[in-house]
Amino acid sequence: MHPTFLILVLTATLATGQGNRYEATTYLNGEPVKEESYQLIFPLEATAPHANLVAMIPRPLSEMSLCYWARLHRDIEDECGVIFSYSVDAILNDTAAAMCSGGRGVRFHRHQEVFDILFSLVPYTWVHVCTTWSAITSKWQVYINDQIYRTGYINSGFAIQPGGVVTIGAVQDDAGEGYESEVLKGQVTELNLWDYVLSSKDVSRLANCTFPHEGNVIAWSEAMWEMYNGARFAPVRLPCFGKPMLHKQYN
Helix, strand or coil: CCCCCCEEECCCCCECCCCCCECCCCEECCEECCCEEEEEEECCCCCCCEEEECCCCCCCECEEEEEEEEEECCCCCCCEEEEEEEEECCEEEEEEEEEECCCEEEEEEECCEEEEECECCCCCCCEEEEEEEECCCCEEEEEECCEEEEEEECCCCCCECCCCEEEECCEEEECCEEEEECCCCEEEEEEEEECCCCCHHHHHHHHCCCCCCCCCCECHHHCEEEEECCCEEEEEECCCCCCCCCCCCCC
């Protein structure tokens, strides 16, 4: 039996459809605020729910910024749920991001190196995460809720290769196959991927829904997804809308 899937083509009501910008009539500290979007939901009762991007990364990436909102549905010690998994035929899970319960926080995986950023996740609480990396400097940074939580360096300077499979919700046991490990039970929204390193100011604006540009590699409002094994989508009011700036202001 072939798995059933749904191809999602959704443009947010705030999107103009021209480039990676949105329009809004609400403002926070003088900046337009993105209020609503869609979310991918990976239910507790489903077995290995996941979603595959109906597109491939078109070019090598020597730098990247991966940002998203996510929340877990349960807190079980040593359990991780994959937010983003990218695999090329020769390199499984070349680049991955996960959220882990039991105080293990956020995980970043890049070319056989794994880094855990300790952070206590509360079930059903939205968390904003941005991970940046550069092959030029070998430097990576992880921001959680607009704060830099960890900075490090990766020995490998290899670029992220094009033509692979992007999955949300599970690890790929083979490129585009498997999906039995580190299954996410939770929700994801506003996952964007850029081919450059975002500044701290840009990350802050993203965490407060005032950054006007979606990813130039993966743009959430334009993405198409194949949904498997009970994964589904629904509208969502973005977690930052109506709140004061999470942390510092920038000039």
